[in-house]
Amino acid sequence: MSANVTRHTDKFGTAPQISPSDLPDIAAMGFKTVINNRPDREGGPEQPSSAALAAAAAAAGLNYDYLPVISGQITEPQARKFAELLATRPGPVLAFCRSGARSQNLYRIANGQALPAVVSGSAAAAACHWSDSQDVLIVGGGSAGIGLAASLKKRQPNLQIAIIEPGEKHYYQPSWTLVGAGEFDVRDSVRDMADVIPAGVIWIRAAATGFDPDHRRVMLDNGSTVGYQNLIVAPGLKLNWQGVPGLEDTLGKHGVTSNYRVDLAPYTWELVRTMKSGKAIFTQPPMPIKCAGAPQKAMYLSCSEWEHQGVLKNIEVDFHNAGAVLFGVADFVPPLMEYVKRYNANLHFNSKLVAIDGPAKRAWFEEKNTHGDVVQIEKRFDFIHVVPPQTAPDFVKESPLANAEGWVDVNQLTLQHNRYPDIFSLGDASSSPNAKTAAAARKQIVVVAENLLALRSGRALPTTYDGYGSCPLTVEKGKIVLAEFGFGGKLLPTFPLDPTVPRTSAWVLKKNILPAVYWRLMLKGHEWFARPQGS
Numbered sequence: 001m002s003a004n005v006t007r008h009t010d011k012f013g014t015a016p017q018i019s020p021s022d023l024p025d026i027a028a029m030g031f032k033t034v035i036n037n038r039p040d041r042e043g044g045p046e047q048p049s050s051a052a053l054a055a056a057a058a059a060a061g062l063n064y065d066y067l068p069v070i071s072g073q074i075t076e077p078q079a080r081k082f083a084e085l086l087a088t089r090p091g092p093v094l095a096f097c098r099s100g101a102r103s104q105n106l107y108r109i110a111n112g113q114a115l116p117a118v119v120s121g122s123a124a125a126a127a128c129h130w131s132d133s134q135d136v137l138i139v140g141g142g143s144a145g146i147g148l149a150a151s152l153k154k155r156q157p158n159l160q161i162a163i164i165e166p167g168e169k170h171y172y173q174p175s176w177t178l179v180g181a182g183e184f185d186v187r188d189s190v191r192d193m194a195d196v197i198p199a200g201v202i203w204i205r206a207a208a209t210g211f212d213p214d215h216r217r218v219m220l221d222n223g224s225t226v227g228y229q230n231l232i233v234a235p236g237l238k239l240n241w242q243g244v245p246g247l248e249d250t251l252g253k254h255g256v257t258s259n260y261r262v263d264l265a266p267y268t269w270e271l272v273r274t275m276k277s278g279k280a281i282f283t284q285p286p287m288p289i290k291c292a293g294a295p296q297k298a299m300y301l302s303c304s305e306w307e308h309q310g311v312l313k314n315i316e317v318d319f320h321n322a323g324a325v326l327f328g329v330a331d332f333v334p335p336l337m338e339y340v341k342r343y344n345a346n347l348h349f350n351s352k353l354v355a356i357d358g359p360a361k362r363a364w365f366e367e368k369n370t371h372g373d374v375v376q377i378e379k380r381f382d383f384i385h386v387v388p389p390q391t392a393p394d395f396v397k398e399s400p401l402a403n404a405e406g407w408v409d410v411n412q413l414t415l416q417h418n419r420y421p422d423i424f425s426l427g428d429a430s431s432s433p434n435a436k437t438a439a440a441a442r443k444q445i446v447v448v449a450e451n452l453l454a455l456r457s458g459r460a461l462p463t464t465y466d467g468y469g470s471c472p473l474t475v476e477k478g479k480i481v482l483a484e485f486g487f488g489g490k491l492l493p494t495f496p497l498d499p500t501v502p503r504t505s506a507w508v509l510k511k512n513i514l515p516a517v518y519w520r521l522m523l524k525g526h527e528w529f530a531r532p533q534g535s
Contacts, residue, residue, distance in 0.1 A: 004016055004199065005026075005029065005094065006100060006104075006157055006158065006199070006200040007158070008104070008107065010092065011091045011092050011093065012086070012091070012092060012093050012094075012095070012107060013031070013092065013093070013094045013095075014094070014095050014096060014100040014103040014104045014107070014199075014200060015094060015095075015096040015100055015103075015199070016096065016097070016098060016099050016100045016199040017038065017043070017047065017048075017096060017097070017098055017099075018034075018048075018053070018096050019048050020048055020052050020053055020055070020056035021056075023053070023056040023057050023059070023060040023062060024060045026060070026062065026094055027060040027061055027062050030092055031062065031092050031093065031094040032062065032063060032089070032090040032091055032092060032093070033062065033063040033064070033065070033085075033089040033090055033091065033092075033093045033094070034053075034057050034062050034063070034064050034065070034093075034094050034095075034096070035064075035065045035066075035067055035082070035085055035089075035093060035094070035095040035096070035103070036050055036053060036064070036065070036066045036067065036068070036095075036096060036097075037067055037068065037069045037082075037095055037096065037097040037102050037103045037106060038068065038069075038096065038097040038098055038102070039068035039069070039070065040068070042098065043098060050066045050068075054066070063089055063090060065085050065089065067081055067082060067085065067106075069097070069102050069106065071097075071098070071101075071102060071194045074102070074105055074106060074109060078106065079106060079109040079110050080110075082095075082106040082107070082109075082110050083110035083111075086107075086110060095107065098194065098195070099194070099195075099197055099198070099199045099200075099201075100199040100200045101194075101197055101199070101200070101201060101202060101203055104200060104202060105202060108202070134160055134161065134162045134202075134226065134227065134228045134229070135159050135160040135161065135228075135229050135230065135456075136149075136152060136159060136160070136161045136162075136228065136229070136230045136231075136232060136452070137161075137162050137164065137218060137226055137227075137228035137230070137231050137232070138161065138162070138163045138164065138231075138232040138234060139164045139208045139218060139231070139232065139233050139234060139235050140163070140164070140165060140232075140233070140234035140235035140236060140427065140429070141163050141164075141165025141167060141170065141193055141196075141197070141203075142170070142234065142235075142236045142427060142428075142441075143173075143427065143438045143441045143442075143518075143522070143523075144234035144236075144426045144427030144428075144441040144444065144445065145163055145165065145232070145234040145235075145427070146163070146170065146196050146197070146198070146523050147441060147442065147445045147522050147523055147525075148232060148234065148426065148445045148448055148449060149161050149163055149197075149198045149201045150198040150523060150524055150525035151445050151446070151449040151525045151527065152449050152452070152453070153198050153199070153200055153201065153525060154525035155449060155453060156453060157200070160202075161198075161200075161201045161202070162201065162202035162203075162204050162226065163197060163201055163202070163203055163204065164204045164206060164207070164208050164218065164220065164226065165193060165203065165204070165205070166205060166206055166207040166221070167193055168192065168193055169190050169191070169192065169193060170190070170191050170192070170193050170195075170196045171189055171190050171262055172188075172189045172190075172438075172515055172518050172519070173189070173262075173290075173291075173438070174291070174437075174438055174472075174510075174514065174518075175188070175189040175515060176189060176259045176260070176261075176262060176265040177259050177265075177294055177297050177298065177301065177474060178301075178474070178510070178511060179259070179265035179266060179268075179269065180257075180259040180265045180266075180268035180269050180272070180298055180301065180302075180385075181268075181269060181272070181301035181302070181304075181305065181474070181477065182269040182272070182273060182305070183301075183477065183511060184511065186262060186265060186266050188515065189262065190262065191519070196523050198523075198524075198525070204220070204226065206220040206221055206222050206224075207220065207221040208220060208221075208235065208395060209221050209395050210395055210398075210399060211231075211233075211395075211399045211400060211401055212225070213231070213400055213401065213420045213422075213423060216228050216229070216231070216422065218231065228422075229422065229456075230422050230423070230424070230452055230455070230456065231420075231422065231423045231424075232423075232424050232425070232426070232448065232452075233396065233401060233408045233423065233424070233425040233429060233430075234425065234426050234427040234429060234430075234441075235393050235395075235396065235427075235429050236290075236393070236427060236428045236429060237290060237390050237391065237392060237393065237428040237429060237436065238390065238391050238392065238393045238394065239260055239261075239290075239388045239390055240388055240389045240390060240391055241388045243285075243388060243389040244353055244354065244355065244356060244386070244388060244389070245354070245355045245356070246355055246356045246357050246358065247356050247386060247388065249358065250356060250357070250358025250359070251264060251386075252264055252267050253358060254358030254359055254361065255271060255358070255361065255381065255382055255383045255384060256356065256358045256384050256386060257271055257383075257384070257385055257386070258385060258386050258387060258388070259294065259298050259385070260290070260294070260387055260388065268298065268302075268385060271383050272301075272302045272305050272306070272383075273305065275306070275311070275315065275382065275383055276309075276311045276314060276315075277311065277314035277315060277382075278314075278315060278316070278381075278382030278383065279315075279316050279318070279379075279380060279381045279382050279383070280302065280315055280316070280317050280318070280381070280382065280383040280384070280385075281317075281318045281319075281320065281363060281379065281381045281383070281384040281385070282295060282296070282298055282299040282302075282317070282318070282319045282320070282384075282385045283295065283319075283320045283321075283353045283363075283384070283385065283386050283387055284296070284319070284320070284321040284322060284323065284387055285322050285352065285353070285387055285388060285389040285390065286322040286323070286352065286389065287322075287323060287328075288390070288436060289387065289389075289390045289436065290390060290428055290436045290437075291435070291436065291437050291471060292327075292328060292435055292436075292471065293327065293471035293472075293473050293483065294387065295319075295321070295385075295387045296319060296321075296326070296327075296336070296473075297473060297474045298385045299317065299319055299343075299345060299385070300339055300343070300473070300474055300475045300476060301474050301476075301477060302317075302385070303317060303339075303343035303345065304343075304475075304476040304477045305477065307343070307476075308477070312343065312344070316346070317343060317344065317345040317346065318345070318346045318348060318379070319340075319345055319346070319347050319348065320348045320351040320352075320353060320365055321347070321348065321349050321350075321351060322350065322351065322352040322353075323349065323350070324349050324350055325349070326340070326347065327473075327483075328435075328489065329483060329485045329489040329491075330489065331489070331491060331499075331500055332473065332481060332483050332499075332500055334500070335475070335481050335500050335501070335502060336473065336475065336481070339475045339476065348365070348367065350367060350368045351365045351366070351367045352365060352366045352367075353365055353386065354366050354376065356384070356386070361380055361381055361382065362378055362379070362380055362381075363378070363379050363381055363384060364376055364377070364378050364379075365377050365379065391406060392405075392406040392407045392408070392429055393429065396408060396429055400419075401417065401420070401423065401425075403431050405431070407429060407430060407431035408423075408425035408429050408430050408431055409431050410424070410425050410430050410431055410432060412431070412432040412433060412434075412465065412467070412487070413464045413465055414447070414451050414461045414463075414464065414465070415430065415432060415444060415447050415448050415451065415465055416451060416455075416461065421455070422455075424448045424451065424452055426441060426444035426445065426447070426448050427440075427441045427444065430444075432444075432465065432467070433467070433487065434465075434467040434468070434469045434486070434487065435469025435470075435471060435485070436469075437469045437470055437471060438518065438522075439468070439469055439470035439471075439484075440468060440469040440470070442522050442527075442530050443465065443466075443468045443530055443531070443532050444465060445522075445527070445530065446463065446527055446530050446531050446532065447463045447464070447465045447532060450462055450463040451463055463532070464532065465532050466486040466487065466490075466492065466532040466533050467485075467486035467487030467488070467490075468484070468485075468486050468492050468532055468533070469484075469485060469486070470482070470483065470484045470485075471483040471484075472506060472509070472510040472514075474507070474510070475502050476502070477507075478504055478507050479502040479503060479504055479506070479507055480502060480503060480506035480507045480509075480510055481499070481500060481501070481502050481503075481506070482495075482499055482503065482506040482509070483499060484499060486533075492533055494529060
């Protein structure tokens with residue numbers, strides 16, 4: 001139990017959900033009062049009731065108070081009541097909720113240190129402000145941001161960390177390729193954001209809108225700012241659906257789909273399983289993009305299903321790639337080409353989707369002809385899987401943190417900002433020239449965590465990123481080419497096997513093992529096999 005308690009002062013601590021059996025240990029740790037901030041039945045039948053906890057607290061000789069607060073909806077009266085309990089109950093006091101975050105936010109509000117983004121109600125918001133800065137402020141509650149927060153908390157539990165994230169849901173995006181092939185339940189790809197924020201980490205439910213690195217402030221969409229000692233920029237990238245005229249208006253209908261959106265991946269499978277003949281087009285925009293192999297993975301899995309149904313011979317398949325090669329790491333091109341031939345797919349390189357008309361089932365592409373001139377061609381389709389152009393988020397592109405291309409300007413080896421040493425960046429928004437995948441973020445978390453803590457203690461940055469990224473290329477249902485590589489296309493296989501060979505074991509890894517690794521290890525601060533090679 002002691003490992004889960006965060007002591008903020010010698011008079012106050014917080015913890016995630018406790019059970020009646022924990023109360024004797026809490027008393028043995030010296031606490032005199034327990035405050036329960038989690039509403040009964042919030043977590044379902046397995047959550048201990050307040051009555052059961054009160055009885056166990058009394059048996060352990062502890063004072064017990066029940067002050068339930070809905071996640072993200074702290075009110076001014078609740079903050080006042082919490083302050084009253086702190087002032088009148090014997091200490092030290094331990095407050096708890098699902099993760100400990102609500103209790104910590106209540107404590108900060110009661111001490112005049114809260115942010116409007118974590119308080120509901122205009123009166124409470126007007127009364128609250130940040131009177132100090134965070135030790136570490138993380139922009140982005142995706143894979144990189146949540147994983148790093150958990151890693152830092154494991155390494156240094158007393159570190160004061162806040163995450164700026166407006167979204168209510170957290171997604172395991174690598175599974176959407178399988179959702180689009182009927183091999184994964186889309187409901188298993190999502191969790192409530194409140195359930196993945198690490199214990200003891202403050203969740204600022206707002207969107208970042210800008211940076212003032214000279215004064216160590218981040219601006220929010222509610223008009224307030226947050227200070228920091230160290231800043232981590234990990235907001236992901238922007239899927240620019242508006243970048244293709246006509247695309248937004250036709251997504252999810254007229255045979256137009258994309259596995260890059262959680263609500264559209266099931267539609268991909270609906271189209272694939274019902275298609276018996278016609279024209280199928282798959283597109284890939286200019287680099288860089290999130291998971292560079294995903295556009296062709298959609299093609300391979302669709303063709304595998306059509307092959308299984310015996311209808312592939314009736315379907316004309318085109319792959320339009322804005323790039324000049326099938327895959328950026330040359331070692332993997334030969335095995336991929338074997339599947340291109342097997343599925344009789346037509347490859348079109350240097351071919352970029354520039355417009356679409358869903359109701360008319362027409363798409364337009366810009367291509368270079370044999371003379372090097374850019375020409376526009378029109379194609380009819382019955383099915384089209386579109387991957388949108390992708391950029392850094394606007395508030396990053398327009399900030400002093402960006403490089404000329406709009407990404408957060410970092411040293412690719414240390415992931416430290418090139419001009420502001422108190423700032424690091426990881427994940428898709430970073431300028432590091434690695435594959436933008438969750439697997440890359442998993443390795444980057446170790447690099448940033450160790451380098452950040454070294455910086456804070458005045459030591460040299462100890463850990464170097466090798467550019468690791470992984471792209472499990474789903475070439476058919478049941479087999480995957482597990483592409484793992486680093487900077488310069490160097491192969492970095494985890495297992496002592498030829499990585500260019502399609503394997504059933506890699507399919508089992510992606511479909512059955514990696515989701516559990518993500519939810520139970522990566523987002524919890526467990527870093528097995530996560531250290532970059534050579535570090």
